[in-house]
Amino acid sequence: MNPRVRFAPSPTGPLHIGGVRTALYNYLFAKKNNGTLLLRIEDTDQTRFVEGAEEYIIEAFQWLGIAFDEGVGIGGEYGPYKQSERKALYKPYAEQLVNDGWAYYAFDTPEQLDAKRKEAESQKKTFQYDANTRMGMVNSLTLPAEEVEQRLASGEHYVVRFKYPANLDIHVQDLIRGEVVINSNLLDDKVLYKSDGMPTYHLANIVDDHLMKITHVIRGEEWLPSAPLHVMLYKAFGWEAPQFAHLPLLLKPDGNGKLSKRDGDRLGFPVFPLQWHDPKSGETSSGYRESGYLPEAVINMLALLGWNPGNDQELMSMDELINLFSIDKISKAGAKFSLDKAKWFNHEYILMKPAAELRPHFRKILDEKGVTCSDEYLDAVTDLVKDRLNFLPDFWEQAGYFFVAPTEYDPQALKKRWKEGTGEKLRVIDEMLCGIQPFDKDKAHDMVMQYIQDNELNMGQVLNSLRIAIVGTARGPELFTMIDVMGIEEVHKRVMRAIEVVNL
Numbered sequence: 285m286n287p288r289v290r291f292a293p294s295p296t297g298p299l300h301i302g303g304v305r306t307a308l309y310n311y312l313f314a315k316k317n318n319g320t321l322l323l324r325i326e327d328t329d330q331t332r333f334v335e336g337a338e339e340y341i342i343e344a345f346q347w348l349g350i351a352f353d354e355g356v357g358i359g360g361e362y363g364p365y366k367q368s369e370r371k372a373l374y375k376p377y378a379e380q381l382v383n384d385g386w387a388y389y390a391f392d393t394p395e396q397l398d399a400k401r402k403e404a405e406s407q408k409k410t411f412q413y414d415a416n417t418r419m420g421m422v423n424s425l426t427l428p429a430e431e432v433e434q435r436l437a438s439g440e441h442y443v444v445r446f447k448y449p450a451n452l453d454i455h456v457q458d459l460i461r462g463e464v465v466i467n468s469n470l471l472d473d474k475v476l477y478k479s480d481g482m483p484t485y486h487l488a489n490i491v492d493d494h495l496m497k498i499t500h501v502i503r504g505e506e507w508l509p510s511a512p513l514h515v516m517l518y519k520a521f522g523w524e525a526p527q528f529a530h531l532p533l534l535l536k537p538d539g540n541g542k543l544s545k546r547d548g549d550r551l552g553f554p555v556f557p558l559q560w561h562d563p564k565s566g567e568t569s570s571g572y573r574e575s576g577y578l579p580e581a582v583i584n585m586l587a588l589l590g591w592n593p594g595n596d597q598e599l600m601s602m603d604e605l606i607n608l609f610s611i612d613k614i615s616k617a618g619a620k621f622s623l624d625k626a627k628w629f630n631h632e633y634i635l636m637k638p639a640a641e642l643r644p645h646f647r648k649i650l651d652e653k654g655v656t657c658s659d660e661y662l663d664a665v666t667d668l669v670k671d672r673l674n675f676l677p678d679f680w681e682q683a684g685y686f687f688v689a690p691t692e693y694d695p696q697a698l699k700k701r702w703k704e705g706t707g708e709k710l711r712v713i714d715e716m717l718c719g720i721q722p723f724d725k726d727k728a729h730d731m732v733m734q735y736i737q738d739n740e741l742n743m744g745q746v747l748n749s750l751r752i753a754i755v756g757t758a759r760g761p762e763l764f765t766m767i768d769v770m771g772i773e774e775v776h777k778r779v780m781r782a783i784e785v786v787n788l
């Protein structure tokens with residue numbers, strides 16, 4: 285049977301990169317195994333709903349190139365895929381559990397629950413609604429049947445709680461962690477359904493995974509504590525459970541704890557795929573896209589945070605990742621985020637991209653600077669500078685002088701390279717270069733070298749002063765290639781201006 289997997293985010297804010305990695309692993313698994321990946325929006329907790337989060341999630345995956353086969357925004361035969369639109373469907377399932385003795389109605393008011401908590405605290409204990417305490421509470425296990433009927437009929441608030449059998453070892457089989465065993469006495473009778481008509485995450489998640497024929501649940505380690513309840517719910521419904529794989533946490537760069545929302549902007553890297561503007565706090569958090577990462581680099585980096593292909597290969601396209609992916613190579617240990625690694629991946633992907641593909645990014649930067657030029661010129665400049673870029677916005681800093689002539693010259697470079705008489709020598713060289721018709725960079729190189737040799741000049745001095753005249757500083761790519769790309773007319777103007785401005 286072809287696997288069916290899902291990514292099931294709750295629209296409570298922007299998608300953390302840990303969530304992106306979860307979606308990526310689901311995607312790789314589905315593609316590798318000719319399976320189906322669906323996007324389900326789990327929005328049953330209306331109090332945590334955040335405006336714009338769902339649109340953000342969809343846009344982020346479009347940018348990253350993770351395509352869903354079914355789900356919100358796509359459709360499919362198991363829809364609707366947004367839980368709030370499935371609301372009416374869950375109640376009968378909650379009732380079925382009550383009727384079968386796997387759950388019960390609880391009517392305890394917030395005050396009654398609070399009193400129980402306080403009472404436990406006074407004995408230095410924590411209150412838990414469970415097999416030990418439930419018979420002392422106000423629920424359908426302790427009230428006479430008629431009273432339960434009456435309370436339900438009169439519209440009294442209630443919740444449906446799961447009824448764990450006492451002292452039962454619950455076995456969770458995890459594809460990454462092996463077998464995990466938890467005793468039911470440690471677990472509280474989780475709320476599954478509320479009288480406002482909304483299921484909680486647990487009930488909706490299990491019902492939907494079943495109805496949507498999910499075969500593998502691949503999700504973050506933070507859901508492992510919920511897995512025993514989920515295993516029990518499948519048992520209670522008499523359904524076959526999917527296979528579980530709980531992914532290792534993404535850790536802070538120093539390995540001390542989970543990578544949190546706040547870490548990114550504090551430590552200088554984004555933790556969200558796209559920039560996020562929080563509608564409530566007004567706060568803006570940076571995103572990989574806006575920081576100048578290429579989506580391919582983000583995908584490659586995330587794939588290796590918790591998984592490896594079994595050798596030391598690091599650069600892998602999406603197709604290669606799909607080909608190599610397997611759940612048994614996912615590690616149990618948390619994966620440390622590394623900014624240096626992120627930078628390295630991005631640099632490598634910029635290098636790999638043909639200039640024409642980078643063009644739209646750099647065109648945007650040039651537009652912002654009010655610069656126009658031909659595509660040919662932009663591409664030629666790109667090829668010359670791309671090995672100096674870690675992030676797309678580095679382009680201006682590394683290549684701005686190709687588009688705007690320098691008006692100032694780096695004083696330190698001048699001090700070192702520009703001596704009395706330098707202007708005269710540059711005038712001679714300029715004349716020589718302008719005389720090469722049509723311009724030929726190898727010829728130019730040979731002529732200048734010959735001139736240096738014939739006049740017994742200092743090579744570093746001459747070449748660097750020419751460079752300063754063109755660039756404004758003593759940096760940049762190979763001199764004659766740069767002159768060739770910039771064009772001899774432009775170079776001539778720059779040299780003349782430098783001689784005039786520096787004027788030693």
Ligand code: GLU
Nearest residue numbers: 292293294326489503507
């Ligand atoms: N809605 C849950 C979340 O926000 C889904 C967890 C799961 O995959 O079961 O992560």
